[in-house]
Amino acid sequence: MQNQNMSDIIEAYIKKILTSEEQVEIRRNEMAVRFNCVPSQINYVINTRFTEQHGYLVESKRGGGGYIRIMKVKFLDEAEFIDEMVRMVGDHICERDAYVIVQNLYNKKVISKREGNLILSVMDKQWLQTFGTDEDVVRAQLLTKLLKSLRYEV
Template structure:
């Protein structure tokens, strides 16, 4: 376990709990104490590793009785999944978020391994380098086009 950083350990712990139940409610300070880290580390893990693109919905309530609730999203039929992903993408998407969406679609058996590989290659930053500030917008248009085409045979 020495090769794992604290963020990896926190993520693994929360995902293990989520495998047993589809929802976990945590108190940031309690988890920070459990892993001997600062509470902001918990925020970082949740913000970067439990996103809607990765199949999680996060709710939080601040204050003395506050909590963070993480729900594992249950994806319905393929067309609805694709429409949801298209809505999430919007007009712009980073390479990392695009990769997360593609991985989630593969995990949910919406796309094959081969399709996932091809889509991942097409999201690579090196392909968009000349685009500069337009990179994320171009990536979003390409990914949305892929997803729209998957809806129809």
């Protein structure tokens, strides 16, 4: 029960900071000292209570100057449409189908013409073939990452 209470306290502390700031940058070890707990407790709280589904984006950098950055995000109204596009991409997608998805995003005014052209530039068959792996798989991974980043506004 002690761990659950500690998790609630850590969560409340981070959320309190996020009420007045757009993001919070923490150091796991410093937080562990502050709350007199093990660093893995901080990881647990972040991994279970500050997820994308809860409306947060988490970035981390390892090493001596490492940090964990937590940002509150606002989901856009088009999130369901974008989720459907992600499902359509799947594990691999050809250049033509990727173009159709980008065109749909543009038609629905989710992205601008310039953003669409930028996305298409990294979906290009000739450019992706330079990686020496299955271009359709790489294209799907890139497009999925781009689509997921469109779901929210930081």
